[in-house]
Amino acid sequence: MLTSIVKNKVGIVSCSGEEIPEGTISRIATRLVLEKLRPEETVTICLPLFLAGGEGERTFARLFPTITVDGCEKRCAEIGTKKYSGKPFATIVVTDILKKCPKLKLKSRDKLSSDELKFAEKVAEEVAKKVDEALGYEKT
């Protein structure tokens, strides 16, 4: 069984958000969690694969906690996860966090500026906190 093979994992589902800078932030933040902040505890799930027939993705998201990271209020990752698998454990929306940084204006869809990268790191930290909550412990 998948659950006996894979333990203590949380799936991070990011919107890809090609059209807007917030989408790039959600994508980079997700990768930062996967590669740097919680590499042992997280996997990512490709959102468009839900529709393209990724049964493995759908099954994983049904059996394990998921955290959605959306760029904007359209909340594609949250809606897609609910539609094809189940309710996410937590939802993060980049524009909500951006409201706490009123001086920051996101411009880049491709290569992030240093300020934008710092903001992506901030979003990643928020995601990592939710990962810890999902797994029921606090990381020191």
Place this chain on the structure above:
Amino acid sequence: MNMPKPKYVFVIPCSGIGKSMGTVGRKATYKVIEKLRPQNTRTTCLPLLTVGDQETLNKVRENPCISIDGCPTKCAQKNIEASNGKLKKSFMVIDTLRNHKNLKPEGIIELNPEGDKLANIIAEEVATAVDEIMESEC
């Protein structure tokens, strides 16, 4: 009867968050829409198609589309097709890579220079396809 010329070609990459190939496709898309053919191209968020956003469905149904997929799962192509979009051409990063085996793209957050080079090659191919589509739909 002559069809009206499309205003834009929509270039839509897969989200490809798990592999370098996805980042190559995404970078190629930005190269086309921001630098090579900014007058004739736009992109839209692939997940908006996945969740059936009506505004985005209208965009892909009313305008010619090009998909850029990282891998054979072809998420971008399949999502456009499932949305009844006007898919005119499909690209796959690994197809171009087969013709440039010396390039080894690596990295997802930050693509290595070889990945950038591959993205530029694909972007040129996509730009040519954009020109052909604009020409044929006149």
